[in-house]
Amino acid sequence: MLSVALGFAGPALAWPQSLREGLFGSRPSDGRQFAAPPIARYVSEDGDVFTLDRTQPRPLLKFDNSFEVWALTPQPAPRGDTIYKNDLGEPVLRATRLGGITIFTEQRPGGSAAALAGVGSPLRLAIMGPQALLERLAQASARASRAARRLIPFEAEATPASSALIADSAMITSEAVVRMTKRADSRHFLDRILKVRLVEGRKASAQVAQGVLEVTVAPPQGLAGRPSSDRIVQVAETFR
Template structure:
């Protein structure tokens, strides 16, 4: 293919305009939207075309053909990491084998987030979408960095408490254990996930909570008990050491224990 001639091992990998247009246009076609078999075949075809110009890379930036959202998939560490460009949360994934040498990547509540084909290309699954849509590779990217720290944890807690109070209709107490404050960037990261978890959760159960407690732990956990949402953070485990916003939302909505 002509595109291949313009690429080198050190240059960014990009799609030709023709492939990008095909990825978007084919997903939007009404006939394919009504036929799951055609959708799957179409997604596989886009992956095949992508593979001709984009060999597998440890960390790369993609665009979801269905939504237009960009995200980074970072596979340089012990577990895959996913981060959308328009959201600060980094999602930890785990791999499981699929048919034909493909693999599924699941989040911490066991939901399939994406499929990586044997050719190294990506099919993205959003909640409620069992068929998925192809994600076009834009370019290589740097590995994802550690969460940033605002510089004032108490101010960050106060702002979060005010925001959550507006959502649930009453004041809510937020505490971060002193031992965890030594890892302020991870404490803030967990607090951000808690905020997103509240936004994603069943509003009835969210409004029943009166407190959020974030503690230092040996492993990630989240549960609700007696009106308090408890979140365990293990800083030495990196992003895998805290629950995702989806896990937090599920714990709030179930109003029961999850670990």
Template sequence: MAVVALAVVGVSLAAPAVLPADCHAQTRRSVPPTARYVSGNGQAFILDTSGSRALMRFERSTEVWVLRPTPAPRGDIIYRNDNGDQVLKVTPDGGVTLYTTAAPQGSPVSRVGDAQGLASATLTGAQLVDYFMRQSYRASQAMGRLI
């Protein structure tokens, strides 16, 4: 009987499992939905967790990364890119660490202000054709032949 009582107490004290959807909601509580950050080495980026997926864009870049949150020890959230590489770590109290090839051990990050969301912009048909033409020209210039 004592063994059963200990088993029941042990199960009731076990922490609940954290699902990825839960960790994204937890991150929203610990960091602003959309903000601009700067790392210790001066690298600036925008993190947007206002939507169903976390989005990140480095300043001076047009590429927007879709990040996948995964739970980590102590309630931390690890954000990974599409390759599975660790990009950001967010602690429950809002601390953020950026992981890059220049700082593989991580660089502390400070929030420096609000930012506009990174939601996908809508393009008209003419704007889309113009974009494709510019990208085709860039590829042709890089390859030395018509692309």
């Protein structure tokens, strides 16, 4: 399954000499705080590999085994730490002032320590033409329809400025549909969604009306300008 062309490829993992060094870095002798690369790759205790790109206004995170890029919101925490939350306000990452990283996942909601593995590559959207967008919409529709075992068409109102983001949002929406098919408490909500429409707007959002799941993207915000799969699932589950 193809996803929007992003700069995912990274250099070979440069393993730290020790877990402590990987988590907290080598503390400088002058007492300064350790600073991780602005775009870095990490490996969790469970073996999950992910890239954290902090060069954007909203930090971005992507696991190697997923095509979804998560836009995070940093918030200060006790002891000078920073907590990074998703668009539902849930913690995804915690960074200490010394460079330590804890990743929170569905499998490890209590958190898993992650070691710095080297410099990462930027997480970016690539320019996309009309034909490539149509192909991506078809891929998203096929993936969602296969999971739901019925046709779920995807349509979009796109411009050159929004094509790449809409294509990415289509794949994220298909991921939300796949996740809903695996949850007994979401199946009956999914059965009432007849079509997916992707449009431009001033703010990223998702809503369901008259059987249409409408996903709005905000192109000026880049990858942060579209709802996550978590947000889309939540919206679908509250549909009445």
